[in-house]
Amino acid sequence: MVEVLKTGLYDTIQDLGRLGSQEFGVPISGVMDRYSAALANSILGNPSNAAVIESVVMGPHLKFKSNTVICVSGAEMNLTLNAKRLKTNVMYPVNTGDVLKFNKLSKGCRSYLAVFGGFQTEVQMGSRSMYKDVTRNYILNTGDVISILDSSETKIVSKRRNSKLFSSIKRDESHFEASELEVFRGPEFENLDSRQQNKLFNTAFLISKESNRMAYQFDQNIENSLKGMITSVVLPGTVQLTPSGKLIVLMRDCQITGGYPRILQLTENAVNKMAQKISGSNITFKGVI
Structure with a gap:
């Protein structure tokens, strides 16, 4: 589980969207920047459609209530985990009680937080993407608790958390510039x-x-x-x-x-x-x- 201690400017859960529901007048939605979201998920070995948290300009403060691994891609928001600086596009282990903070924006506009297995929120019309009048909430709120896979649920998570090979993936900087x-x-x-x-x-x-x-x-x-x-x-x-x-x-x-x-x-x-x-x-x- 992940608790939202403080929200950013506009934080939502997004995947690749509601493809195939347009005949009902429902927008596709999904992550605004598929390149960055896919990069975060691929570094963790997630399916490309795994749900992530999309944050705009200013991100949230999050407290983890279970062990997992994370990766943040997209905009540079000067991340810290328990006050220690983190890099984007790198896989990091997270323990129960750890606090992740998104801070001052220095590049881009939207960041993407991926956790192993994706965020386990409600599925509506084949997607977890938040959208008003389709999902119960259309943005994350302070106090929300979001389900994720616990490390006890899979040996893969435990193996990746114990790995020290958290190498950085080089991204195309022209994507932002x-x-x-x-x-x-x-x-x-x-x-x-x-x-x-x-x-x-x-x-x-x-x-x-x-x-x-x-x-x-x-x-x-x-x-x-x-x-x-x-x-x-x-x-x-x-x-x-x-x-x-x-x-x-x-x-x-x-x-x-x-x-x-x-x-x-x-x-x-x-x-x-x-x-x-x-x-x-x-x-x-x-x-x-």
Whole structure:
């Protein structure tokens, strides 16, 4: 078990999401940055879909009530275990009574805490991902107690906890530092005139404070003279253009359909990179042929 002593800015349980439930109007959800979450799980030998804690900008303080092993990937939040500094992308043993703290953010936006076997929370529609009105809670709260596998339940955990080969895995730092995001042309891209198309690929867009798990927005506008369209399918990574000229990049908690022109589509890698950008960051779009 893991007790939440103090919550961060926005902490949730996430896995790879509710694939196959969109016909019921349920968003896919899941981890915003699949690259970082998969890295944490792979270091522990977990399945890629094992549930993790996703934290935004500022993470929680957690007390472990059973033995396990952990790994944190993604954003750098100056981790400490019982006041001792920890590195990201490294497997560490954790004992009953240990306290893990996420501290000041120094790189990225979202961090991912994995434990051996994944967090054992409720499953709704094939996923443990928290989402309002689907799961009992949509964020973690102070005082919550989260189930995990105890070391007594598997010999593998005990073996890994006693191992001293906690080597670090090198990650691609461009995942956090690159400002260029690869995109495909969306279904309505050709409806834009050449001036609008050029502006899309030659503007450094500033990420707005209004950005969240549902969508990212920008401070700059693109003049929009497109006609309205019939509501159509959208996906995480779809870039919509509103009548007022606002660009909206849909993220993991996005709706299933939308009525705004879909002018671009981020690659999966670009969606992961976007999830690590904080408000005030600049990004540019690079077309993929």
